[in-house]
Amino acid sequence: xxxLTNPLRRTFSMAKKEFTHxxxxxxxLFLVILAPAIVLTLLAYVFTFDVGAYDIAVVDMDxxxxxxxxxxxxxxxxxxxxxxxxxxxxxxxxxxxxxTADSILVIPPGFGIAxxxxxxxxxxxxxxxxxxxxxxxxISAVEQRTLRFSAGxxxxxxxxxxxxxxxYWFNENLRSQHSMVPGVMALGLILxxxxxxxxxxxxxxxxxxxxxxxxxxxxxxxxxxxxxVYLLLGLVSALVALLVGRLxxxxxxxxxxxxxLFGTGAxxxxxxxxxxxxxxxxxxxQTTMAITLIILFMPGFLSSxxxxxxxxxxxxxxxxxxFPTTHYIAFSRDVYLKGLPLLALWQEVATLLAMGIVGLLxxxxxxxxxxA
Amino acid sequence: xxxxTASLVVKELLQFFRDPLLVLVIVLGPILQITIIxxxxxxxxxxxxxxxxxQDRTSVSRELIESLENTRDLIVAAYPVSLEEAQLLIDRGDVRAVVVIPPGFASDxxxxxxxxxxxxxxxxxxxVAGDAQRAAQGAIETLGWQIVLSSLPAGGGASIELREQxxxxxxxxxxxxxxxxxxxxxxxxxxxxxGVMGVVKEREVGTIEQIMITPLQQVExxxxxxxxxxxxxxxxxxxxxxxxxxxxxxxxxxxxxxxGALTALYLTAEVxxxxxxxxxxxxxxxxxxxxxxxxxxxxxxxxxxxxISSLPPVLQFIANLLPLQHFIEIxxxxxxxxxxxEALLPQILSLAGLTIVVVIVTALMLRRLGK
Numbered sequence: 001x002x003x004l005t006n007p008l009r010r011t012f013s014m015a016k017k018e019f020t021h022x023x024x025x026x027x028x029l030f031l032v033i034l035a036p037a038i039v040l041t042l043l044a045y046v047f048t049f050d051v052g053a054y055d056i057a058v059v060d061m062d063x064x065x066x067x068x069x070x071x072x073x074x075x076x077x078x079x080x081x082x083x084x085x086x087x088x089x090x091x092x093x094x095x096x097x098x099x100t101a102d103s104i105l106v107i108p109p110g111f112g113i114a115x116x117x118x119x120x121x122x123x124x125x126x127x128x129x130x131x132x133x134x135x136x137x138x139i140s141a142v143e144q145r146t147l148r149f150s151a152g153x154x155x156x157x158x159x160x161x162x163x164x165x166x167x168y169w170f171n172e173n174l175r176s177q178h179s180m181v182p183g184v185m186a187l188g189l190i191l192x193x194x195x196x197x198x199x200x201x202x203x204x205x206x207x208x209x210x211x212x213x214x215x216x217x218x219x220x221x222x223x224x225x226x227x228x229v230y231l232l233l234g235l236v237s238a239l240v241a242l243l244v245g246r247l248x249x250x251x252x253x254x255x256x257x258x259x260x261l262f263g264t265g266a267x268x269x270x271x272x273x274x275x276x277x278x279x280x281x282x283x284x285x286q287t288t289m290a291i292t293l294i295i296l297f298m299p300g301f302l303s304s305x306x307x308x309x310x311x312x313x314x315x316x317x318x319x320x321x322x323f324p325t326t327h328y329i330a331f332s333r334d335v336y337l338k339g340l341p342l343l344a345l346w347q348e349v350a351t352l353l354a355m356g357i358v359g360l361l362x363x364x365x366x367x368x369x370x371x372a
Numbered sequence: 373x374x375x376x377t378a379s380l381v382v383k384e385l386l387q388f389f390r391d392p393l394l395v396l397v398i399v400l401g402p403i404l405q406i407t408i409i410x411x412x413x414x415x416x417x418x419x420x421x422x423x424x425x426x427q428d429r430t431s432v433s434r435e436l437i438e439s440l441e442n443t444r445d446l447i448v449a450a451y452p453v454s455l456e457e458a459q460l461l462i463d464r465g466d467v468r469a470v471v472v473i474p475p476g477f478a479s480d481x482x483x484x485x486x487x488x489x490x491x492x493x494x495x496x497x498x499x500v501a502g503d504a505q506r507a508a509q510g511a512i513e514t515l516g517w518q519i520v521l522s523s524l525p526a527g528g529g530a531s532i533e534l535r536e537q538x539x540x541x542x543x544x545x546x547x548x549x550x551x552x553x554x555x556x557x558x559x560x561x562x563x564x565x566x567g568v569m570g571v572v573k574e575r576e577v578g579t580i581e582q583i584m585i586t587p588l589q590q591v592e593x594x595x596x597x598x599x600x601x602x603x604x605x606x607x608x609x610x611x612x613x614x615x616x617x618x619x620x621x622x623x624x625x626x627x628x629x630x631x632g633a634l635t636a637l638y639l640t641a642e643v644x645x646x647x648x649x650x651x652x653x654x655x656x657x658x659x660x661x662x663x664x665x666x667x668x669x670x671x672x673x674x675x676x677x678x679x680i681s682s683l684p685p686v687l688q689f690i691a692n693l694l695p696l697q698h699f700i701e702i703x704x705x706x707x708x709x710x711x712x713x714e715a716l717l718p719q720i721l722s723l724a725g726l727t728i729v730v731v732i733v734t735a736l737m738l739r740r741l742g743k
Contacts, residue, residue, distance in 0.1 A: 027657040035661065039668065046672040049682040096539065097715045099705075115532075122533040129541035130708050131549045131679075133445065133503070139536050140443070140510035147517030150532050151524070161481045161516030163488045164509045169462060171495025179498040191664070198657060286569045287394040289660045293565065293667065294401035302405070307499055307677055309420065309468065330465060333496045338463060 010217045014225025021199070022229065031195040032233045036188030037241040043184040044177045044249055054138045055083040057092045057101040064112030073149040074105065080141055096128050103127040103138050115153065170254075170337040178252065181245040182336035183306045186328045187297060188241055189264070190271055192234035194292040196226060197275030201288045204279070219367040223360060227272055234268040235261060254339030263331045263345065266352035270324040271296060273359025280366040300325035327351050376588055380596030384570070388600050398565055399608055402558030406551065406615060420504045421449040423458050423467040432478035432519065439515050440471065445507035458492070468494045469504040471512075481519050499678075540625075540708050551620050552704040553676045555612040560642060560670055560696045562608045567601035567646030568663040571738070572653045590739055594731075598643045605639045616707075625710025634702050634720065641695040641727040644734045651737045670696045695730075698723040 022028050058071045075082045083101060086092040095101040106124040114121045125142055127135045148160070171178045203209040212222060238261070245251045253260075275292060282288045304310065304325040311317045320326045331348040334340045342349065389395060422440065426433050440446050449467055452458040458470045472490035474480075480487035489512050493501040538544050574580040583593065616622040649666065653659035671677060673690060674697040680688055691697050698719040705711045705719075713720065 027655055027661070031657070031661060039665075042665065042668065043672060046669070046683075046687060047678065048684055048687070049678045053681075094715075097705075097709060097711050098718075099701075118531075120531045120533060122535055124537060125534050126537045126539060129538035129544050130704065132541055132544040132546045134679075135538060135541075135544050136444065137506050137510065139538075140507075140514060143534055144510055144514040144517065146532050146534055147514060147521060151517050151520045159484055159486050160513075161487065161520045162512050163486045164491055164512050165488060166491045166493060166505050166509065168493050168495035168501060171498065171501075174495055174498055174501065176498045179496055179501075183497075187668075191661075194660075198660070282393060283391055284394065284569075285656050285660065286565070286573070287391055287397065289663075290394055290397050290401075290565045293561070293664070294397055294405075297664075297667075298401070298405060298561070301671055301677075305497070307497075309497070309500055312421075334463075334465070337496045340463060344463065 007218065007221060010221040011225045011228070014217060014221050015228045018199075018226050018229040022233065028195050028199065031198075032192045032230065033237045033240065035191040036185070036234075036237045037244045039188035039191065040181060040184055040241045041244055041248060043187065044181050044245070047176055047180040047184070049176055053078060054080050054102045054134075054141065055100065056080060056138075056142075057084045057086055057095050057104045058082050059086055059089055059092050059104060059106045061109045062107050062111035066112035066115050067107045070107065070111070070146075070149055071105075073152070074142060074145050076145070080138075080145070092126075096126070099128070101128075102134070103142070105142065177249040178337065179333070180306075181249055181251045182332040183329045185238070185241060185245075185264075185332050186267070186304070186306070186325045187300050189234060189238060189268060189328075190292065190296050190300065190325075192230060192237055193268060193271035193275045193296070194289065196230045196272045197279040197282075197288045197292060198285050199226070199230075200276060200279035201282055201285050205284070220364050223276060223364055223367065227269070227276070227360065230272055231265060231268050234272070235265055238264045238268075251336070253336055255335035256341070259342045259345070260332070260335045262342070263328070263335065263349050263352070266349050266356060267324055267328040267331070269356030270352045270359060273356045273363060274324070276363040277359055277366065280363060280370065296323070296325065299323045300329075305329050321351075324352055324355055377592045377595045380588065380592065381599045384596060384600045385603075388566075388604075395604070398562050398604065399611070402554075402562060402608060403611055403615065406554050406558065406612060407619065419447045420445055420469060420500055420507075421467045422446045422469045422471065422504065422508070423450040423452050423461050424448050425452055425455065425458060425470065425472045427475045428473045428477040430478040432481070433473045436471075436473060436477075436512065436515055439511045440508060443507040443511050445503055446511075462492070462494050465494075468497070468500050469508060471508055481516055482523055487516070547620060548622050548708050549704070551616045551622055552707055553674075553700050555609065555616055556638075556696060556700040556703045557671070557674070557676050558612060559605050559609040559639075560674075560699075561667060563601050563605040563639060563642045564646050564663050564667055564670075566604045567598070567643050568650050568659050569656060570597040570601070570647055571650040572656055572659045575654070576656055590735060594644075594647065594735060594738060597647055598640075601646060602639045602643045605642065606635070609635060609639075622707055623710075624707055626706035626712065630713065631703065631706045634699070634706075634716075634723070637720075637723055637727055638695055638699040638702075641723065641730050644727070644730040645695070648730065648734045648737060651734065670694060673697065674700055676700065692722065693726065695723055695726050698726075 022032060056074065060067050060071065071082055074080060084095060086095065089106060092101065092104040096104060104126040108121065111121055125139065127138055129135045168174050213219065246253065274296065278291045279288055282291065300306065300323065303316065303320050304323050306329055310320045310326055327348040331345055334345055424437055426437065437448055441448055446469070450461055452461060461467045462470065470492040474488060477487045491505065491508055493505055495501050541548055571580065574583065617624065649662045650659055653662060673687060674694055675691065680691050680697065683691065701719050702716055705716060
C-alpha cells in the first residue's frame with residue numbers, strides 16, 4: 001500500500017508547493033488565469049469583419065445613356081462600387097497600381113450604338129490579380145451582372161432565373177465573433193501552457209530544480225505535480241474565457257459544458273506536456289517562449305483550420321495532424337456551435353489525450369536522463 | 373564611439389549565440405513554416421469541400437455542378453440524396469457547403485420562372501462560409517442568366533463579351549499574395565522575439581547598472597542593442613526572399629534597391645518597438661506577455677489574415693499605426709506589381725513617420741532608465 005500512497009502523497013505535496021509559487025507570483029498568475037480571456041477578447045474584437053466591397057474604375061469612352069446605365073447596373077448593390085470614372089486607361093492604371101481600385105472596366109466608343117443595333121460588343125475588364133481569389137470573385141461578379149444587364153435589354157428583366165437562398169447553419173446571422181471565439185480559445189489557452197514551460201525554465205535558471213531532486217520525490221512526481229496545478233488553473237481560465245465570450249460577445253454555447261471541459265483539459269494536457277519537453281532542453285526563458293510561439297502558436301493561427309480549412313491531403317495535412325491546435329479548434333467549434341456529443345468527437349479528444357500522455361512520458365524520460 | 377558600439381554589438385551577438393537553440397528556432401521556424409506547412413496544394417487557395425443534392429438530374433443541373441467546380445473555390449466532394457445525409461456530412465465537417473438543386477430547376481428557368489436554389493453553409497468558420505457563398509452564388513446566377521440569354525429569340529438581348537485581363541498574376545491563385553505577406557510577417561516575428569529581451573534581461577540580472585556606468589552613450593547603447601535583432605531580421609528576410617524567389621517563383625518586378633532601403637527602414641522601426649517593450653518591462657515574463665500581444669495584434673491587424681478594408685473603421689485606424697502593415701504592402705507591391713516610389717508614397721511616409729516616433733520614444737525611455 002505504501003508504495004502507492006507515497007508517490008501520490010509526494011505528487012500532492014509538489015502540487016501544493018507549486019500552487020503557492022503561482023499564487024505568490026502575479027506575473028504567472030496573470031498568464032495562467034486571465035491571459036486566455038484577454039487574448040480571446042482582443043482577437044474576437046479584431047476579427048470583426050465584413051465582406052469587403054469591390055471598387056471598380058470605369059473608363060467610359062462611349063459616354064452614352066447606355067454606357068451610363070451599364071455602369072449603374074454593374075454597381076447596383078453594395079458589393080460593387082464604381083469609385084471613379086477616369087478619363088483614360090492610363091489614369092485608371094494608376095488607381096490599380098496604388099490599390100485604390102480593384103479592377104478597370106473599359107467601355108469602348110460606340111458601345112451604345114452597337115447595343116441598339118444588336119451587334120456584338122466586347123468590353124475589357126482588367127483585374128488586379130495580386131489577391132487571386134478576390135480577383136476571381138470580381139471577375140465572376142462583373143460577369144454575372146453583365147449577363148443580367150444583357151438579358152434585361154432583351155425584354156426579360158422582371159424574373160431573375162434563379163434565386164439563391166443562402167442559409168448559415170450553426171451561425172444564422174454569420175457573426176464573425178461566433179465563429180472566432182470558440183476557435184481562438186485554442187490560442188488563448190497556449191499561454192497557461194507556456195507558463196508551465198517558463199516556470200520549469202526559471203527553476204532551471206535558478207538551480208532550484210536540482211535541489212528539489214535531491215529530495216525523495218521522483219521526476220514524475222515533480223512533473224505530474226506541476227502539471228496538475230497548471231491544468232486545474234488552466235481549466236479555471238478556460239471557464240473565465242467562456243464567460244467573457246458569453247457576456248461580451250453573446251456567443252451561444254450549444255453543447256455540454258462537461259464535454260467541453262473534458263476536451264479542453266485534454267488539450268491543455270497536450271500543450272503542457274509539449275511545453276515541459278521544450279523546457280527540458282532550453283537554457284533561457286526567451287528560447288522557451290520562442291519555441292512555444294513558433295511551434296504551438298503560429299501554426300495554431302495559420303494552419304490549424306482557424307481561418308483556412310485544414311488541408312485534407314499532402315504534407316500540410318500530415319504536419320497539421322501533429323499540432324494539438326488542429327484538433328482542439330475543430331473540437332471546440334463543434335461543441336460550442338454544433339452542440340455535438342462526445343461520441344461524435346472522440347477522435348479529437350483521444351488524439352489530444354494521447355499527445356498529452358506520450359508527451360508527459362517523453363518529458364519524464366528526458367528529465368531523468370538529464371539528472372543521471 | 374564606433375569602437376565602443378562595435379564592442380557592445382560583439383557582446384550582444386556572443387550572448388545570442390551562446391544559446392544556439394534560440395537562433396536555430398527563430399530563423400528555422402519561419403523557414404519551415406513557409407516551405408513545408410504552408411505550401412498547400414497546387415497553387416494554394418481554398419478548395420472548399422461541397423456537397424450537391426441534385427433533385428433535377430438534367431443536363432442543366434449537371435452543367436451547374438460543372439460550373440461550381442470551375443470556380444476553383446469549391447470542390448464537389450459528395451452527392452448525398454437527402455438533406456439528412458447532407459446534414460451528417462456537415463456535422464462531421466466533411467463538407468462545408470451544400471447546394472440543393474430543386475426538381476424542375478431546368479424547366480423553371482427555360483419557362484421564364486425563378487428557380488429557387490438552396491445553399492446551406494457551415495457557419496462555424498465565417499471566412500470559409502463567406503468564400504463558399506460568394507463562389508456558389510456567382511456560379512449559379514451566372515449560369516442562370518446564360519441560359520436565359522441563350523433561350524431568347526435571336527436578336528433579343530445584347531451580346532456583350534467580357535474579355536478579362538488579369539494583371540500581375542495570370543494564374544489568379546493566392547500564392548504570391550500569401551508568400552509576400554509571410555515574408556514580412558515572419559521577419560516581424562523574428563525581430564520581435566529576438567529584440568524583446570535586450571534590456572529586460574540585463575535589468576532582471578542587474579547588469580544594466582553596470583552598462584550604465586560605462587562610458588557608453590545613450591545612442592551607442594540603442595545601436596548596440598538594436599543591431600543583433602536587426603541582423604537576425606535581415607538574415608531571415610533574405611532567406612525568405614530566396615525561398616519565395618526560387619521555390620515559389622515570386623517575381624521581382626520592381627527595384628530591389630528600393631525594397632532593400634525600405635526593409636532597413638522597417639527593421640529600424642520594428643527593432644525599436646521591441647526594445648521599447650523590453651525597456652518598460654520589469655521582468656522577462658512581463659516582456660514575454662507583452663510581445664505575445666504585440667505579435668497577435670500584428671498578425672490580425674496587418675492585413676495578413678483579414679483584409680484591412682473589411683475591418684471596422686477604428687481597427688483600420690489602428691492598423692495604419694503598425695509598421696508591419698506598411699511593410700507588407702511595400703514588399704508585395706514592389707515584388708509583384710513592380711511599382712516605384714510614387715505609388716508607394718503613402719506607405720513610405722507612414723513608415724518613416726512611425727520609425728521616427730518610435731526611435732525618439734525608445735531613446736527617451738532608455739534615458740529615463742539610466743537615471
